[in-house]
Structures are given as C-alpha cells and as structure tokens.
Amino acid sequence: MNRSDMLHRVQEQTGSGDSWDIVVIGGGATGLGVAVDAAARGYRVALFESSDFGKGTSSRSTKLIHGGVRYLQQGNVPLVMEALRERGILRTNAPHLVWDLPFVVPNYQWWEAPFYGIGMRVYDVLAGRYGFGRSQNLSVAETIDRLPTIETGGLRGGVVYHDGQFDDARLLVHMAMTAWEQGAVILNYCPVVNVTKSGDGFVDGVIVRDVESNQEIRVRSRVVINATGAWTDSVRDLDQKGASPVIRPSQGVHIVLDRSFLPGSSAIMVPKTDDDRVLFAIPWHDRVLVGTTDTPVDTVVSEPRPRDEEVAFLLRHAARYLARDPSADDVLSVFAGIRPLVSDVDDADTAGVSREHAIRISDSGLISIAGGKWTTYRKMAKDAVSAAQALGDLEDAGCPTRHLRLHGYHANADRFGRLSVFGADAPEIEKLMRSGPGMGEPIHPRLDLTPAEIVWGCREEMARTLDDMLARRSRSLILDARAAIEAAPRVAAVMADELGFDGTWVTSQVSAFVAIARGYVWPPEA
Numbered sequence: 001m002n003r004s005d006m007l008h009r010v011q012e013q014t015g016s017g018d019s020w021d022i023v024v025i026g027g028g029a030t031g032l033g034v035a036v037d038a039a040a041r042g043y044r045v046a047l048f049e050s051s052d053f054g055k056g057t058s059s060r061s062t063k064l065i066h067g068g069v070r071y072l073q074q075g076n077v078p079l080v081m082e083a084l085r086e087r088g089i090l091r092t093n094a095p096h097l098v099w100d101l102p103f104v105v106p107n108y109q110w111w112e113a114p115f116y117g118i119g120m121r122v123y124d125v126l127a128g129r130y131g132f133g134r135s136q137n138l139s140v141a142e143t144i145d146r147l148p149t150i151e152t153g154g155l156r157g158g159v160v161y162h163d164g165q166f167d168d169a170r171l172l173v174h175m176a177m178t179a180w181e182q183g184a185v186i187l188n189y190c191p192v193v194n195v196t197k198s199g200d201g202f203v204d205g206v207i208v209r210d211v212e213s214n215q216e217i218r219v220r221s222r223v224v225i226n227a228t229g230a231w232t233d234s235v236r237d238l239d240q241k242g243a244s245p246v247i248r249p250s251q252g253v254h255i256v257l258d259r260s261f262l263p264g265s266s267a268i269m270v271p272k273t274d275d276d277r278v279l280f281a282i283p284w285h286d287r288v289l290v291g292t293t294d295t296p297v298d299t300v301v302s303e304p305r306p307r308d309e310e311v312a313f314l315l316r317h318a319a320r321y322l323a324r325d326p327s328a329d330d331v332l333s334v335f336a337g338i339r340p341l342v343s344d345v346d347d348a349d350t351a352g353v354s355r356e357h358a359i360r361i362s363d364s365g366l367i368s369i370a371g372g373k374w375t376t377y378r379k380m381a382k383d384a385v386s387a388a389q390a391l392g393d394l395e396d397a398g399c400p401t402r403h404l405r406l407h408g409y410h411a412n413a414d415r416f417g418r419l420s421v422f423g424a425d426a427p428e429i430e431k432l433m434r435s436g437p438g439m440g441e442p443i444h445p446r447l448d449l450t451p452a453e454i455v456w457g458c459r460e461e462m463a464r465t466l467d468d469m470l471a472r473r474s475r476s477l478i479l480d481a482r483a484a485i486e487a488a489p490r491v492a493a494v495m496a497d498e499l500g501f502d503g504t505w506v507t508s509q510v511s512a513f514v515a516i517a518r519g520y521v522w523p524p525e526a
C-alpha cells in the first residue's frame with residue numbers, strides 16, 4: 001500500500017469526472033470492514049480517514065473477539081449468538097490475528113461455581129459449531145494452576161471458558177491491505193470536510209482535504225457511507241445542519257501492567273464490578289491489560305484522557321483478584337477509547353445502552369452506520385453495503401466476506417514467534433531484519449520493536465507519523481509509554497530515512513508524539 005499511489009488514483013478519478021460507486025468516511029473497524037466488503041463485491045470504492053487507521057476507537061479496545069458474556073447476563077441471546085458466529089468466521093479468515101484465550105472466573109462464594117458454570121455452558125451451546133473450547137468448573141488447585149497470582153484468600157475454585165483475543169490495530173492494517181488488494185483506494189490523513197449534493201438535493205459525493213498537501217479534492221460517488229464511529233453526528237451535521245444526534249459516547253479506560261502480575265496463559269474475568277459490569281485482566285503481548293470502565297462523556301476527542309477515578313477503579317478491582325496489589329507506579333501505560341453507542345433514549349447510564357449496530361439513511365441519502373462492536377464488524381459491513389446497493393441502484397452482488405481470507409492469512413503463524421501477528425508477511429520482515437547491521441535489534445531494551453518493522457510499516461503499511469508507528473503499526477505506546485517516549489527519536493530517525501524526510505521532520509514528529517504519549521503515562525507527570 002502506497003499513499004502517493006492512492007492519492008493519485010483519487011485525483012485521476014476526479015479529473016476524469018467519473019464517479020465512485022461507494023465512498024466510505026472513516027478508517028476504523030466499521031469503515032474498513034465496509035471497504036473490504038464493497039470492494040470484494042466488485043464496486044469502485046474509496047475510503048477516507050481523517051487521521052490514521054484506528055486512531056479513533058478501533059485501536060483502543062479490550063482486544064477481544066467475543067460473544068460477550070455480559071450480554072448473556074443481560075439476556076440478549078440474539079446479540080450473543082451473532083457475535084459468537086462472527087467470532088468463528090473471523091478466526092477462520094484471519095487465524096494469524098485471532099486466537100483462543102481461556103478466561104477463568106474465580107469463585108469466592110458458594111453459589112458462583114454452579115451459577116457461572118451453567119452460564120458458561122449456555123455460552124458453549126450458543127456458540128455451537130463456532131465454539132472455541134468447552135467451559136468447565138475448576139478446583140482450587142486447578143484455578144491456581146491457571147492463575148498462579150490469583151488472590152487465594154477465600155478462593156473456592158473457578159470456571160474456565162473460552163473466547164477470542166486479537167491485536168486490533170494490526171487487524172485493521174490487514175483489513176486496509178485486504179480492501180486495497182480487492183481494488184479499493186484507502187487514504188489516511190484525508191478528512192472529509194464536506195458532503196456535496198446534486199441539484200435534486202441528494203448526496204453525490206464529498207470534499208476531502210489531503211492533510212499532507214493541504215489540497216482539497218472533490219470526490220463524486222453514487223453512495224456515501226458515514227462510518228465515523230463516535231464522530232458520526234459531526235458528519236451527519238455536514239449533510240444536514242442540526243441533524244438529531246444518534247451517538248451516546250462512553251469512555252472506556254485500560255491500564256497496562258507488567259506480565260508478572262498475571263503469568264500463565266489464562267485471563268481473569270471479573271463477572272461483577274462495583275458498578276455491575278464485567279472486567280478483564282488479560283495477558284497480551286507479554287503485558288497484562290486490565291479494563292475497562294464505562295463513563296458517559298459529552299465531547300468526542302481523538303486522544304481521550306483517563307480520569308483519576310477510572311484508574312483508581314481499575315487498580316482497586318485488580319487488587320481484589322491479584323495476590324500482589326498493583327499501585328499507580330506499576331502502570332506501564334494507560335489508554336482510553338470512546339464507545340460509539342447508538343441510542344435514542346435519554347438514559348444516563350451508558351452501560352445499559354445497546355451494543356447493537358444501527359443504520360440510518362438521511363433524507364438526502366447519506367448512509368450512517370454506527371454502534372456494534374469490533375467482533376461484529378463483518379456483519380455490520382454486510383448490512384451497510386447491502387443498504388448502499390439498494391440506495392445507489394448498484395449492480396446486484398452478493399456479500400463474499402464469509403469466506404474471504406484477510407491479508408496475512410497464515411494457518412500456522414505461531415512459527416513466527418512474536419512476528420506471528422504479521423502472518424504471511426512475517427518472512428518478509430525477517431528478511432529485512434537480516435538486510436543490514438542492527439536491522440533486527442530492538443530499538444529500546446523494553447520494547448520488541450526493530451528497525452525492520454519500522455521500515456516495513458513505512459514501506460508497506462502507510463505509516464506516516466511517529467504516532468502511527470509507535471501506537472498502531474507497533475503497540476509500543478500502550479505496552480510501555482515511557483519506553484515509547486525514550487525510543488521516539490531513534491524511531492523517527494529510521495522513519496525519516498525511509499520516507500525521505502529531514503531533521504526538521506524528526507524534531508517536529510518527536511515533539512508531537514511526546515505530547516500525545518504523556519497522556520499514556522501514569523501517574524500523570526506535571
């Protein structure tokens with residue numbers, strides 16, 4: 001994937017006066033899912049992302065491809081079944097990026113073993129042939145065997161069940177590459193600044209601004225799909241001033257701890273927090289993620305900041321279940337994301353708002369798709385493209401994504417060790433690692449990132465800024481924020497070399513990145 005080529009294709013299409021079939025606004029899970037689906041159906045597709053792919057919510061998830069035990073507790077069986085089915089499909093199409101993770105619900109009360117044991121059995125049954133592994137009750141010894149650092153005072157045993165885990169930003173990059181391989185044009189750093197209409201008042205395209213050249217381009221399209229997540233209402237407003245809001249934004253925060261807090265290969269699922277939700281402690285890329293919170297917010301920003309009380313909540317709950325209580329000084333990184341929940345009701349509690357997705361078509365024909373979750377992105381995309389097909393009177397084409405392998409597909413990617421998430425691309429990165437002195441050496445003692453991956457990210461994955469590289473092409477920022485800050489000058493130098501930028505670029509990128517990364521350091525520095 002090359003950004004200049006993509007831009008050139010957009011300019012050419014505009015120059016020829018030709019129309020795209022579908023323009024997608026937003027490069028998160030929803031938008032890229034739509035681009036993959038639409039391109040695979042054979043439509044001419046262009047996607048525009050205002051920042052980087054996943055800069056919004058999609059790189060800030062709990063990294064679970066799951067049916068949602070919580071929705072089972074709420075009795076939303078259709079949602080759980082749909083998500084379990086999608087979970088199975090995604091693991092089949094991207095086995096290098098979605099893997100099975102055992103979750104243990106530790107039991108401290110007599111009633112928990114039968115209660116959660118039966119609940120998880122129902123979860124297994126709902127998964128049917130898409131099941132990942134059977135749940136079972138555990139004795140105290142078996143629970144400690146799986147969770148060596150679990151709080152043992154009063155422990156009566158546990159229940160283990162299985163769900164999916166993934167690397168969200170990497171899946172997104174591979175979805176972008178899949179869409180491109182299917183013929184779509186995918187542009188980051190290209191916000192849609194306006195929606196255009198034909199004489200009869202119907203949406204007939206958008207105006208985008210290329211951030212790198214500051215040039216505006218008029219892009220014609222038969223259908224425009226708004227997939228901007230938490231920003232859905234701002235694009236609806238471009239279409240119709242004062243359009244009624246559909247998004248109820250809610251912030252979720254995670255803290256990241258050293259792996260010694262939760263060694264072993266199982267996660268902990270806390271079924272009931274003080275605010276009646278579920279909470280996870282999950283091994284991920286040799287760290288432990290603890291999350292998440294659910295706090296309604298009024299404003300949507302691209303770098304949401306965790307609140308003191310959210311981090312305190314996570315530390316307090318982690319301490320209840322871990323033998324060694326983590327303190328604020330143990331937090332390697334903290335990150336926040338905004339859920340784009342869809343709601344018409346005026347309910348103060350966003351934890352109760354539906355996680356289902358919704359499609360709205362405005363009077364002028366702008367299709368907005370929002371809500372849902374990462375796990376169900378393929379189904380969301382299918383519904384949105386089918387709506388576009390009908391609205392734009394596009395040629396009939398069935399949805400082929402049920403069996404579409406995603407970029408990087410590899411049935412046995414484990415053999416690539418920590419490069420397994422690159423799937424079939426891993427051998428190319430290994431080759432780069434051998435291509436020169438130091439190319440395979442970690443750039444920082446606490447980070448796995450090597451110059452080879454940085455070069456790969458710039459050359460093949462459209463990384464344009466230091467933040468792209470440290471937050472999403474690699475996950476350095478959320479694995480260890482202080483280490484990412486320390487590594488920033490070296491990483492920027494390798495990027496500048498590859499992308500042909502000078503020392504001024506390096507200086508400005510480092511200072512922009514450090515300003516972002518400080519928001520991930522906990523406790524916050526003065």
Ligand SMILES: Cc1cc2nc3c(=O)[nH]c(=O)nc-3n(C[C@H](O)[C@H](O)[C@H](O)COP(=O)(O)OP(=O)(O)OC[C@H]3O[C@@H](n4cnc5c(N)ncnc54)[C@H](O)[C@@H]3O)c2cc1C
Binds near residue numbers: 059
């Ligand atoms: C804390 C948290 C944990 C979660 N955990 C999970 C989980 O474990 N599993 C799961 O299945 N789901 C999870 N979710 C839900 C899931 O992450 C979201 O549903 C999903 O990422 C939303 O994707 P999206 O594409 O709709 O939004 P986004 O990822 O936010 O993408 C929208 C994009 O639109 C872009 N944009 C905005 N305006 C414009 C414009 N004018 N022009 C161009 N681009 C624009 C933004 O920059 C953004 O990148 C979690 C959510 C949160 C907040």
